[in-house]
Amino acid sequence: MADLSINLAGIKSPNPFWVASAPPANTAYQCHNAFAAGWGGFVWKTIGTPIVNVSSRYSALNLGQMRMAGLNNIELISDRAPETNFREIKECKKAWPNHAIIASLMTDTRENWHDFMKRAVDAGADGVELNFGCPHGMCERGMGSAVGQNPEVIETIVGWVMEVAEIPVIVKLTPNVTSVVPPARAAKRAGANAVSLINTINSITQVNMETMCPEPYVGGMSTHGGYCGPAVKPIALNMLHEIASDPQCAGLPISGIGGVSNWKDAADFIALGATGVQVCTAIMHYGFRIVEEMKDGLSEFLDSKGMKSVNELRGLAVNKVTKWENLNLNYKRVATIDYDKCINCNLCYIACEDGAHQAIALIKPDGHDLGPGRLPGKMIPKILEDVCVGCNLCALVCPVDDCIIMEDVPTGKKHMSWKQYQEGLAAGKMKPIPAHP
């Protein structure tokens, strides 16, 4: 069994799965249940001057039968008093000394930040997370993402916090920016011990056609909410990689957040440089028990790869992402269809024909051993290998696993990137590649 324990900027936890600062992390009651179910860490719902919430608060994007592929919310930070939250953190820490409890904080003035930091330390929190990400409500009051969108303000506030910090400080970043790198650099410059990302994304999930009001509906009006859940993972992974690969952020530990629903999602984050992950939507859908499947799956995967610790996985894919200009222009792959598996839906054909590069033909099925249930004589797809650009689209739309496989085609040509091509042209060593007809 691989060792799942992690150490994120000095915060130790028995496994990389933390409950994210969100509705599941609101109370001591939830904290006890989360740790009993197997979570490694618990990032308390953001503590600040208590707010007042509205009813209703959540809305979702369903894809067919899949509920909550994306979730948005307009719930604010904790509506409980700071003293209640800090007292409960103390209780929980006493009961779970080996698990990580992180106090998420949001306030305004230097004095208030100093006060909150001191109280978090007194409560025994293993670290704090500064909420610079919340994109609804709080930002209108100059907090949350209003801070996270401005690197100078980040630097100032993190500076205040670090003046009194006795425990690790994590800065939670907002994705509602053009680039997440300057905010991360600002946090690092100011001395933050780690960053966590992504917070939720500005969103409107849908409009109710009867009321002409978007969801969630609050007495005839709605507001933009923070988007999360499985649908945001690719955005989160990209932002994670931008920071993990940034030379100025080198060595800055990262807590990955954004649509982690299963062990594979967590592995994606860790391979792209995260030390651990935080989870919310999956808990809001299935409960704390979901961590068991995550831990089990990650552990089995690490064992299958012969890795002794989850830390061996960290960052393995970071160097596999580069600028476009460094990609090999002479690499070629083409699609191949396994006719034993093909069910003759011809989605690959029409996707390529109308949506891509016209590299699939429909031919008579003669000579192909087709499966049962086929209409005799119905045309079947055939890849035109000399036209195929290897774009993957047919394989992406194919509803049968491993039916269309993208295969490498040896070109016999040496590696040549766009950069090398431009240099070759400039030096007069190469002829221009003719334009596609």
Next chain:
Amino acid sequence: MPLKSFLTAKQAAVNMDEKKPKFRPQEALVEAERCLYCFDAPCIAACPTGIDIPSFIKKIAEKNLTSSARVILESNPLGASCARVCPVEVLCEGACVMLDRDEKPLQIGRLQRYATDHVFENDIQVLHAPKKKNGKSVAVIGGGPAGLGCAAELAQLGYDVTIFEKDKEAGGLNTYGIAYYKMRPDVSIAEVEMIKKLGVKIRTGVEVGKTVKIADIEKKFDAIFIGVGLSSNALRLNIPGEDLPEVVEALDFIRELHVEPLHKVKLAKRVAVVGCGNTAIDAVAQAKRLGAEEAIIVYRRREQDMPAYPHEYDSAKVDGAEFMFNVLPVEVVEKNGHVEGLKLVRTKVNDQGKAEIIPGSEFFEPFGMVIKALTQAPRSDLLKRLFPKLKLNKDGTVARNEVTGQTNLKHVFTAGDCANGGREVVNAVGEARKAARGIHKWLTGETAIGPIQKTRYGMKQPYGSGLDNPVRAPELEEEYYAKQK
């Protein structure tokens, strides 16, 4: 006429092909992704071994098959055979919430097979016994589902376990008595091997009371578990002609398929099966699949009285089996020393549900073979001989504490068919695991805690945790409301 075989090897193989074949990977994924991952899922409560079904299905959806199989086998070491032989229609699948959404229930049995096949095919041992044993030893009499279930649980608790099995292979009915198109014997053999790897010693070909003395066992072991099942040969029709060579026991007929090449199994063109339980259904369907022109169930009561499950009845009809209700055999008619047919009388079911003969209704039906599928009987004689002081119930089953499996002899525990009178494999395993915990508690004073079901985590007042309180699906609702009162 003497019996003979009708099919070529190839035909027999096709006819006896698995009824529920293994899922292809994508089929399994599509099916697994349908699961809602219910909380406090009714399928768990409907499983007599309490398998955490939503958890193992979620793991299949996440392509984590090894862990999926571990979840299954930790709760039910015979999870691979139960995946094939369980009457899922009245257990887990019959409780699936999808039914209330007017959809097909999850194919839990086939998913369970998919996950467990993965570990058996790839020789992955997911169950482990502690390296340090606790110094106690238990003798298990009978290597069927109950004995194996008890042994696996005890081995995982650190016991030194020895199974005494009179047959050549352990597995009991799982190895020798399951319809061939439902399960192949190698599945059962593989489970036996897995249990051996837990350190369980299995002495086959050993008959307790003959090969080894019970006194020696009592001296050598700290506790004894009885899992001897039922006898198939006890009940007789008690009619003339019953001992003719073409009159056979249903279980012997099924067993032949497991020890002989399929196309060598002999039968007649017209076969009668007497009785209408699930074993009768297996026998009649197999006779049909082996090339009998007509295979007919002969049952003394009405269609609605038959003990067989409705889904088994339906499936036999699809196989081409025929049914004669309200008829009772009174004589096996002989010609030249062979079976010529059955002399039958018509019956009617009276107000007490008993079949009454209608006088003067005798008639003859030609058959070349008669398969008896009567109720199996308890092995009272054997039990009396081995343990003269053991308390038996009126029906001959062993009297026991339902929770701990303990009998009136403090060091003797029991579970499975010999105690419950004959239920499913999965009941035997569930009861045997409880008996293993009973033994553990009695020998060490400690309460063994099984794997905690994560999908039930957070329940403030758990109801029907499957292993602790198994219920059949049709009874689920009724029981639930009864408990609420």
